[in-house]
Amino acid sequence: MASPALDQPPYTLANLPYGVISTSSEPKPRCAVAIGKHALDLAKYAKAGKLFDIESGHNFMLAQLFSEPALNSFAALPWPTRRAVREKLQEDLKAGQVPADCLVELDGVTNHLPMKTSGFSDFYTSLEHCQNCSGEMTSSAIAKNWWYAPSVYNSRVSSVLPTPHDIPRPKNVYFSAGVDSQPEYGPTKKLDFELEMGYFVSQPVPYGESMPIGDAREHIFGFVMLNDWSARDHQLFEMRPLGPFHSKGFGTSISNWIVPMEALEPFSCPPNTKQDPAPFPHLTWPGQGDGALDIKLRIRLNRNGQEHVLGASNLKYLYWTPYQQLTHHAASGCSMETGDLIGTGTISGSGRNEQGEKCELGCLYEAERTKTQVMPQGASGEYQEGYIEDGDEIVMEGWCENGQGEVVLGFGECRGRILPPQ
Template identity: 65%
Template sequence: MSTNNIPKNWFYAPSVYNGRVSSVIPSPTPIRRPKGVFFSSGIDSEPTYGPSRMLDFELEMGYFVSQPVAYGGELRIEDAKEHIFGFVLLNDWSARDLQLFEMRPLGPFHGKGFGTSISPWIVTLDALEQFSCAPKTKQDPPPFEHLTWKDPGTGALDVKLRVTLKRDGKSHQLATSNLRYLYWTPYQQITHHASAGCGLGTGDLMGTGTISGDAEDGHGNKLELGCLYEATKAGTQSVALADGTELKYLHDGDEVVLEAWCGDSGDGEGMVLGFGACSGVVLAALQMQRAGSL
């Protein structure tokens, strides 16, 4: 994981924003291209309103709260596992142009809240325990006491991830990754979330954030980037697909498929545990209807 251009606060606590349950949709529900306000031609240019031009996916996993935390209470990190029921694949669709406009000074709104796809069933934490492992990244500086996991050999889960783009009847593998690549583990995330005394309810859903790795091919191209924003360096360059097609952001009609499994390389031979697929097809933005029309 590269630390270039990462804000200092990233290394001291997980970064978080809140969403809404109304926009959490089960796979394979289609996703509608959102509308919002964005800069027309670069930072601080004239704002305009319309369909997002920079629609992106985010390769994530989600986890559901089992045992609640009372309002005003806290959660000890050594008890974090007791409060996680299980995991799903999660695609936190993102409109990067809307997000860029909204980030100053308060944070994402329409850019992140228009749709979050999850896989249709939950893999319990009990089933995943055998895949416990150490996180790939050493946390530096060391985390605060309330975020310090006592056993450095565990604290993460070895879950292999893959994202595929389907366009014009062709499938293109965009990236692979692993849940253990997260800088902040789910156990640290849920502990920090509860640390302000906000409480947690049974059934609450949390997303891990984009899961990216640092592996490269022989030409220096990143292989484990969990979103197009990272792969295209904020849309400043294209990603070349296997058939020569160049890609920056998603087109209407594109389908994004996330897959995850624990065990082998994912070729179906000796697979131990699978999560199914989390998929969604991008639909065109809604057209504004005139008053009185159906």
Template identity: 50%
Template sequence: MSPTPEVPANSPFTLHNIPFGVISTSSNTTPRCASAIGDHAIDLGILFQKAEPDIMLGKPAPYQDFEQVFRKQTLNAFAGLPSDLRSNVRRFILDSLLNNTVPFEAFLPLDTVRMHMPMQIGGYSDFFCSLEHCQNCSPMTGGNIPKNFYYSPSVYNGRASSVVVSPDPIRRPKGVMYDTGGKEGNPIYGASLKMDFELEMGFFVSKPVPWGQSLDIEKARDHIFGFVVLNDWSSRDLQAYEMTPLGPFHSKGFATSISPWIVTLEALEPFACEPKHNHDSTTFEHLRWHDRAKGTFDIRLTAKLIRNGITYDLVESNLRYMYWTPYQQIVHHAAGGCGLKTGDLLGTGTISGEKQGELGCLYEATRDGNSKLQFDDGSELGYLEDGDEIILEAWCGDGEGGRATIGFGHSRGKLLPSI
């Protein structure tokens, strides 16, 4: 056994967090499940090899061999377990840390591990659920806010094959666009010239929803494993060509980056809060969340740009700004009977606020590149250039009122030239 490592003051991975991810090391290249504390990963296969989970976890039925669950190369087997059983596992990990009973060999410095995709993703869907984002984008696309935005969450199916884990680099895509870069002109094929990021959260499905069935919103919590930071990279010139008649395709389907550590719903419960928007008058009953005080989460998100070794602050927003919340999103997704499987990923959509510094993408913040962001060193930003790196972060709590800070780590990606 080994004393639990001290947690640095600025660490996102505190004792209040206990996130889950998948790691490998140079000495053991096989991916396996882990948690994180401070600057260390915890190899959960080793922890549960030394434990007696049938005693520690109250002999769950059916019995689970947690050593084998956590030696798998994704978290799907764990995420698919009942929520109360996952809660017991999380409590056991926390108690082991508090009681200094984690084996020494289970602690691995984070700077020595490689992070992998935490879940096997069968399906990926991305929402369009920020009223402020919609208000800012509509004038540039030549229309008003669609009436249906106010009645149900808007969503499209993305490409699960293009989801990558931070810090994998991103390749500038090629596709068809108009030679004007906007909605009119002559179609041409080539590398996108209007590369953008989108500041989002993503959340993974835990308990499946069988095909042909819907989901009661009061049970939505049982179907969400946890959250990651998500960057839905976007090509705005390809998107302008594709939006009519069927919407985004290559402009969104080439890459989506997520942070590698999943923060559980249980860790986020102390940060439950009331959503910014109240739209009960237009909300269908199956989408009505009756406990508004706990309808979403107070999660602060930031976006930074690294260009030529210099870091620039771009955005600070909050998940509670969303018009439609994650609970409403997952219920609406299931409402058509498509079914949801363990490991499916849902993106919240761009998270924007009212102010200039709260706009969750460059398309909004620069008015489609026509009003470039100006920085103190005299540089400016319209759209992303090759070599630019985007870093997204998310945090809960400020250390006040007994709500200890937890974080999600980074979703970062560097833009590479097209090939």
């Protein structure tokens, strides 16, 4: 299988993703953008007066915002201001007018979580994922509510992890041999990944207010790759009636660089699936020919030094789009805060990707339920159940291509490794 996202640098001029970095010589975390093989220190860049034209038109200090250890203050600025910063960066980079001391090599950079997050919600909106998972964990059919509003639960903020980060195999109570068998306490035996993307909220939605769907783009700062690590035996134990908790709360890995909405707009596309029944008016996207995003996705496993591609998918396969998700999330007036992280939910595909490859399961639980061989140990030809072993590393990638199939931008890696239980 070709590796377009790996063969080319993901951090192009059309990308300019935002992150938070530190270096050994300057250990204080601050904001940056990634460009090629470098990080551009935005605090230094602003202090050098490069953003003065933008600042003079507004009453704030970009140098101060970019010196903070999270992108929240910048993300909360009006979109036109953020656009202006991005355009100035592109202009200066194109003209070679970035002061040399603003650039540090990515190899020498430590990435931190890019935003301070106080809410992390995760959706469940891929039709294929839900179909593949139906059965013991949920019920035999997709629940009626699923078709009328994007299903979502609150997840755990404290265990959102940057790339790379190790995750100890979690211990908890679980049914020893299927639903309602004798419970035991111990490490999960069914440790899984979930292929997702995440997006961060830019401008807040105040408490008690809702958000028209046409405004959704403006409230999204940008996207990252997201691995919603899951313990399937722990999950089977705790699902009824309150939904997932510990089985999802022991770790969520994200990629480090937030690809901003401005960079993704050229990859707008129609959703892959026509919604039937038609969504309620407040969840109906006002535009035509767009409403979804064409972002190609891939999962890799590193086991004992060997790499295996486990799956591929595309963000546009989701039944409920990110804009519908965010609008539903804001509908009850719960308040959306700058830095809130929203998981799209597992993004499974409908059978084959554009290359004709049948590898579109978003997690290993789907493989177990559909008896599809995904993990490498099944080379015997017979289906063999497989979950993540201690020492395994899962890497998720995403990228966007132009009409000629050339990579225009990439998300970098979302990478995490499972350790033995502590």
